[in-house]
Amino acid sequence: MVLPQGVLNMSDKPKIAVHKFSSCDGCQLAFLNLGETLLELPKLVEIVHFAEAGPMDEDQPVDVSLVEGSINTAHDLERIQRIRKNSGYLISIGACATSGGLQALRNMADAKAWASAIYASPEHLDSLDTATAIADHVKVDLALWGCPVNSRQVLGALRDLLFGVAPREERRPLCMECKRMGKVCTLVTQKAACMGPVTKAGCGALCPSVGRACYACYGPSELVNDSSLGRCFEGFGLLPEDVARRFHFISNGAPVFRQAGERFRGGA
């Protein structure tokens, strides 16, 4: 894979920025949780904008932008266009940026009715009817899924770019990770409604490690066979609407999950 020409000029320190949209901040924390490595990072890159750690200059052109959060307001729309223009390489990080996050559930609902239900004076809210992924609005060069994203993956992607290598995207299902790590399969041994077969690997098989079923916070893998998996869940005793809820969870905004859930909700 060829990187865009002039993404990183190895003779200068690459400039990076971390931007937040509508999110819980958990993915930015992936950076701050790097511990000592956080102090090493400025030796390799120049962090020009990262509000949570201090540096503030949202409009400066940068080599790499990391974007967390979904697009929820008109202001967000305008901001992301500006950020894309200013970025050589744009990486969306986390469920909110890659698929709209948990809050994409509102895309299926009547947002105005919801606003009225929660906010006594909803006319004071400035928000769009939807929460959408960054890629729905601008070109995204690399999508790192996860809720939260995995710090090692983020660091790995940055280091790849520093060496002029195109970062790799994970597409394989969680099952591969479980098998490589020797984890006991929750779907087979517990008859648990594990989403692993349709979920991207990369988390380190966290849920099976503690003996629970995966809930798909890393988004869809390649080749999602939702009808087969859903039927399997029904065999475990789940009702169609329970199956639908498995798909309409953290990564509900991913089209393949959205449609899968709708199929089961519709009783198909």
Added chain:
Amino acid sequence: MNFVLNDSEANQAIVLIGVGSPFNDDTLGWQLLDALQQELATLPGYEWVFEKADRPGPVLLERMKGYKRAVLLDALDAGLSPGTIQVLRKEELAQIQRPASSHAIGVAEVLALGERLQMLPSELYLLGIQMGTALSEQVVQAAVAKLEEILAPPGVE
């Protein structure tokens, strides 16, 4: 679909692929590739194509497809003196019990697969750099020397 090209159909350029992962010494293959891009520009008579791959797995076979000659650059952990360049031929690779690198699905396994499927270039070499030291001018020159040694001069087969 025919994967096996005969030599006259194959791309006559030599593809040099830096293989690695973004962690510590595992970037040696990429670093060497960068250095060689400078050095080999001055070496007459060859046509080079430079590529880098992060933990490529079977995709490596795609990267080499269509070339008659390929050289893989990768970090090696074979207990040699750090910085040593070790050249391995395709025939030797299949015999390695343990992967020559630290990736999930190793280069050795992929090449063994490629061989079985007859998907490999007719000339394939692995230039392994023993881990444990930063890339120095000395190591780069050693790599250039090895390359000149293993590649037949142009026009001679």
Added chain:
Amino acid sequence: MSEQRDIRIEVPVLARVEGEGALELDIEQGEIRNLKLRIFEPPRFFEKFVETHTCDDVIDMVARICGICPVAYQMSAAQAFERLFEIDPGQWVRDMRRVMYCGEWLQSHALHIHLLAAPDFLGFGNAIEMAGQYPDEVRRGLMLQTLGNDLIAMFGARSVHPVGLRVGGFYHAPSLDDVSTMRERLEAALPEAEALIAWAASLNMPDDHQQFVSAGLRHPEEYGIYSGNMYSDSGLDIDVSQWDEHIREIHIPHSTALHAELNGKPYLVGPLARLNINLDRLPPQTAALLEKTGIRFPSHNMFHSLLARAVEIHMVVVQACQLLEDYGVPDRPWVDWQPKPGVAYGASEAPRGTLWHRYEVDGKGHVSSARIVPPTSQNQGRIEEDIALSLQSFGLDKDEDALRLHAEKVIRNYDPCISCATHFLQLKMRRS
């Protein structure tokens, strides 16, 4: 005094307050005429999302309200359901949940002190700059933060949105080996936490005493972390199920978060408030260290919040050591349960203050409605009051930059987690 001035200050984003907020300030004739703190976090409608989901799902969903304190959301929710279903998960679960919570306070407070607040007090633009001159202190902070994260991950596999909690207990019990290693690390951290208190107390803090009500959870024996009655130093002492009878939520025009009032007035939750009402619940070693600083508590100087956080860091390290001392792996880290329909109430102390949940649950154990009151909402009114008083005592005739910086410092004391105000700082100031 001097002539009246027109001042307009715009601070597009308040650096180092999570999320974005805006402050509008009108000064006329040398007096503050208008002050509005706008917490603008696009509403994410969490209270609606959880409807129709199972209680275990809800535990995972509410974590997503805040990436810095997901454990707090999980704990408040789990307790609410367990109360309604009349489940007693047992002493092991209670103790281990406290330990996990200690991890969250540790990482959140360490993050705040070193990355957000200390750069202010020492005159640096940000932590990365500060690290150049105070490498040991920053390293210590990062070590404590990592320790907190690892403590959470010991129970929940990761520190952000951990996956270990379930109604009735945990999915997984750490092994004896894991706990033993963790205990060693916690014990090694004690002298560091001790040094941190001394360092925090030595920072140059403005003298700004105000009047306010301190509120939070109070427990018969423990420092208020995991559970207790909602308590205030103005006489409140209620079971969390009676919250609505005393605390009112209002949605005011300039903010998307709902504000809370106790008896019609703003109040303070969070580390300073907690320390004020839990002084007698500190472990003796921690109490002694606080005494040694010479700074008197209860304190009504918001700038002592940083010290309060440092004290709480020490306290939770002591707590976690104690609770893990006789660790044993249980037969099973959760108990079975049956759902019951009704209204579930739960509250616990997030690092930033009291976090209250209320759920209506149907007979199948699915949530039909939810209300969540985060600590930052509760502090909103207090923050506005504080800014007004602080700027006045600081001197409204100071130049714009100085005023802006002071306002930022004041707000940072509250560590408002704007993403947590579920339902930044652009300072628009007009002076005439």
